[in-house]
Amino acid sequence: MKKKVVVGLSGGVDSSVAAYLLKKDGYEVIGVFMINYKDTVGTLTSSCTWEDDVEFASMIAKKLEIPFHVVDLSEHYKERVIDYMFSEYEAGRTPNPDVLCNREMKFDVFLDKALELGADYVATGHYCQKSTIDKDGQEYSQLIAGADGNKDQSYFLCQLSQDQLNKTLFPIGHLEKPVVREIAREAKLITAERKDSQGICFVGKVDLPTFLQQKLEPKKGNVIEIPNTFSAKKRDFPIEKESFNKHCFEYPYKPWNGKVIGEHNGAHFYTIGQRKGLNIGGYKEPLFIIGTDVKRNIVYVGEGKKHAGLYRQGLFIEHTDMHWIRPDLKLFVGSEQRMDFRIRYRQPLEKGTMYVEEEGVYVLFDNPQRGITPGQFAAWYVNDELIGSGVIK
Numbered sequence: 001m002k003k004k005v006v007v008g009l010s011g012g013v014d015s016s017v018a019a020y021l022l023k024k025d026g027y028e029v030i031g032v033f034m035i036n037y038k039d040t041v042g043t044l045t046s047s048c049t050w051e052d053d054v055e056f057a058s059m060i061a062k063k064l065e066i067p068f069h070v071v072d073l074s075e076h077y078k079e080r081v082i083d084y085m086f087s088e089y090e091a092g093r094t095p096n097p098d099v100l101c102n103r104e105m106k107f108d109v110f111l112d113k114a115l116e117l118g119a120d121y122v123a124t125g126h127y128c129q130k131s132t133i134d135k136d137g138q139e140y141s142q143l144i145a146g147a148d149g150n151k152d153q154s155y156f157l158c159q160l161s162q163d164q165l166n167k168t169l170f171p172i173g174h175l176e177k178p179v180v181r182e183i184a185r186e187a188k189l190i191t192a193e194r195k196d197s198q199g200i201c202f203v204g205k206v207d208l209p210t211f212l213q214q215k216l217e218p219k220k221g222n223v224i225e226i227p228n229t230f231s232a233k234k235r236d237f238p239i240e241k242e243s244f245n246k247h248c249f250e251y252p253y254k255p256w257n258g259k260v261i262g263e264h265n266g267a268h269f270y271t272i273g274q275r276k277g278l279n280i281g282g283y284k285e286p287l288f289i290i291g292t293d294v295k296r297n298i299v300y301v302g303e304g305k306k307h308a309g310l311y312r313q314g315l316f317i318e319h320t321d322m323h324w325i326r327p328d329l330k331l332f333v334g335s336e337q338r339m340d341f342r343i344r345y346r347q348p349l350e351k352g353t354m355y356v357e358e359e360g361v362y363v364l365f366d367n368p369q370r371g372i373t374p375g376q377f378a379a380w381y382v383n384d385e386l387i388g389s390g391v392i393k
């Protein structure tokens with residue numbers, strides 16, 4: 001009997017080709033479009049809304065002669081993604097809704113809907129690959145980076161579990177983007193030339209400050225400039241365990257050395273490394289956010305993108321915020337391991353060492369990292385395989 005696959009059809013070229021390839025491979029394919037975000041607050045007029053996307057998804061389903069459904073999951077999305085976003089920003093952290101959207105929506109609520117439709121698998125147009133490995137008689141699913149180094153989306157899936165991966169297919173993960181477009185052209189898919197969406201979910205389709213101001217009150221506070229009199233040093237080997245905290249948390253400057261240069265609208269609207277949103281002139285180089293203090297409502301800035309305040313040697317993750325895609329590779333207290341790390345989408349992998357201690361997990365990088373941001377996910381890889389992730393404290 002043919003295996004049944006529900007494909008998340010987003011109206012873009014990647015999921016169209018994913019559905020096309022699955023059909024060609026002999027699967028029984030069903031296309032499903034999910035409505036996540038229906039509000040229009042903050043929507044940028046230049047970008048299309050879900051109504052355009054659903055049109056395209058439906059045309060693809062018709063062309064491929066597969067059944068097509070639209071499911072409205074906006075209530076779940078509000079509870080699991082939007083509310084989390086507001087509370088994280090309020091607490092002065094910068095959440096990653098894309099990662100949450102995958103863990104909570106596409107590979108949870110949506111996956112459940114797919115199983116209700118009798119599916120054996122869900123499939124998406126993500127640029128990443130799945131493989132399986134047999135270890136001591138036990139099978140494990142592996143999340144492998146996409147073959148197209150420019151498009152690899154494994155980072156967005158860093159919070160998936162074995163159960164979720166077991167039921168998932170990534171039909172285009174072994175292909176490069178230009179090849180995907182070429183397949184779409186040859187198959188005469190209407191989405192062949194459609195522009196890529198700006199990030200998953202809805203961020204990128206809304207103006208973030210406008211969106212956040214629905215729930216987060218503006219609150220005027222001081223912007224303090226920190227002079228750049230420090231240099232981000234290369235890591236001196238070895239770093240003593242006693243100084244881990246210093247490397248992860250301490251500012252390389254004394255905030256009281258700075259001077260007030262302007263006002264902001266609320267420290268919780270700002271993110272480390274951010275450049276936009278400060279209307280303060282008179283500087284040769286742009287100003288960057290190097291720290292926020294939501295309790296005292298202060299935003300610290302520094303001039304120039306190489307400002308030392310933007311760099312840290314390491315990061316810390318609470319044990320409760322640790323997630324292992326490969327439970328068999330989990331590190332226990334007292335152990336350490338060299339691995340490759342990524343702290344944001346599209347960042348090249350960075351070498352470092354993970355140290356698992358009683359109080360939590362430290363990652364110390366070989367080179368200082370720019371813009372380590374609390375609330376974001378750090379993901380770790382062994383070769384091309386993403387084996388775990390955690391929320392930066």
Ligand SMILES: Nc1ncnc2c1ncn2[C@@H]1O[C@H](COP(=O)(O)OP(=O)(O)OP(=O)(O)O)[C@@H](O)[C@H]1O
Nearest residue numbers: 008009010012013014015033034124125126197200
């Ligand atoms: N609204 C949606 N309904 C169903 N599936 C979706 C939806 N949005 C995204 N997906 C699935 O998640 C995958 C990754 O989403 P992302 O927004 O990164 O799309 P993308 O890389 O631009 O791909 P596409 O070209 O298919 O839009 C998509 O390929 C699709 O399978």
